[in-house]
Amino acid sequence: MNEHEFREVVIRALTEVAPEIEPADVDPDVDLADQLDIDSMDFLRVVVAIHEQTGIEIPERDYPKLSTLASASAYLAEAQKRHAPVEP
């Protein structure tokens, strides 16, 4: 999966948690919690959804690295390289 595809994964996770989010409206460089009115419970559900779609382990200390769409996509692409590929 490349960074662009991870971006789609994050968008999908976001819309699963908050169906009213319009993907086109998400600014990739602005904090997701701020622009989408997402609290820690929503955020945890987004992280779980990403984990379920990709199999990538995301330790709690790395949560801040997922704070924007761009940083989350980059983090996931990097995490995939670090670990053995988990995607079929």
Add this chain to the structure above:
Amino acid sequence: MPSLGADMESGTVLEWLVKPGDAVKRGDIVAVVDTSKAEIEVEIFENGVIGELLVGPGERVPVGTPLATVLAAGTNGAPVPTAVPPAPAPVAPVVVPPQVAPLPAHAPAAHRLRVSPLARRTAERLSVDLATVTGSGPHGAITRSDVEAVAAPVTAAAVTEAPPPVPHAAVTEAPPPAPPAAPADRQKAMRDAIAALMARSKREIPHYYLELQIDMTRAVEWLHEENVRRPLPERLLPSVLLLAAVARVVPDVPELNGYWIDGGFRPGSGVHLGVAISLRGGGLIAPALHDADRMSLDELMDGVRDLVQRARSGRLRGSEMSDPTITVTNLGERGVDLVHGVIYPPQVALVGFGAVRERPWAAEGMLGVRQVVCATLAADHRATDGHTGSRFLTLIDRRLQKPEEL
């Protein structure tokens, strides 16, 4: 029409999940009602057979209006004197068991649409029948774009075509017509409901306020260690520790758990923790976690997750709306240090938590840096005095120093 919260004056039936002749038992969900705040699943409080549906989908009626008649099981048409629901109490002290019975098999589950609130409002504005929309969202959820995609042809058709004849079973089986409320009206209705309730609270309740700084270092460290051990989907949030601490302490201070009604205090029939949940796009709702004092940390976490999810994009149940016995608000989530809460009448106490932050902290003659949260209590001075409230906050502090026992 049940009272689904002290701020509700009327409600619109969105959908019936039963039809005349269906057998129902206590706890079954029989209808979906739209208050000004949310879509609420209405449970039935007795066993029997549905007689007649008195209020059709799309109809708005005042609280207290019978929605349907229920026949006692086994009889042949002798209506039980009480309709659905029984006469509305100022607050519904009737507690439906938390394990809500699953939907009866005959409920038209296939007609339960997954629709985001924004999409529903858009559909109302554009007069789109949601049953005609194909959802492209997760699990077939209907999004705003889906509604807009079909809006033009549908509105055009509505102008030129005569309305189709309504089939006999339409009342119980057809998807409901959306209530005729524009998004702006709905926002206003939500605002009005909150305004009325909060004004009543400040008018009637002589609040007293207490605050206590609580050292959360041990709790936060314990939580991190615990979460390292846990697979991602089972991790806990700090806010759940706070809720747990409150839930564990409430039975020790029963004077704060219940309602002030008709000039006297009525204790709650359990610890039903109201959880204040902000809605995206504005508004606030505080449904109950039933018997929270008896829930494990994991059960509390699952319960809050479920409530938040349903409050924001799904449906809450009538019993959750009507019977919180004490409410917790966690505004620290948004970064503020403390909250002086406004009590939800007829409850007598509201617990608030600010953000958990690093602070300079003096203890045992030393100055150090600790994780600290400010806990506040707003309580009804008619029901308790500051001494009781103080004891309550101190007990919460003590609990949070032993997170492993929560």
